Amino acid sequence: MPKADIHPQWFPQTPILCDGKPLCFIGSTRRELQIDIWLGNHPFYNDTTVMIDSEGRVEKFMKKYQLDYTD
Known part of the structure; x- marks a missing residue:
């Protein structure tokens, strides 16, 4: 017999x-999900890539290895 009350609570409309x-809604075990980067603000996808x-x-x-490098 499986144990009762061991599963986390499921939230079917969790906002990201x-x-x-809010970007979208998904099902999750957390009430809400915070993200820093997504497709809309990622530099690779919106042509603002800066190579440093x-x-x-x-x-x-x-x-680093103190080697002699000549072209």
Whole structure:
């Protein structure tokens, strides 16, 4: 016989909130879900991607391990 009252409460209309604005509703065991990034404000999807790479990967590796790198 399965144990009674061991399952979490199910909320069928849980809002997903980003910056306090509801995006959609899903079923969840939490009353509400807070997210920081979603498709609408992610830099990759809205063409505001900023690459911050002041030093290249190879140069960073060579500097870290003090190796001589000549082109």
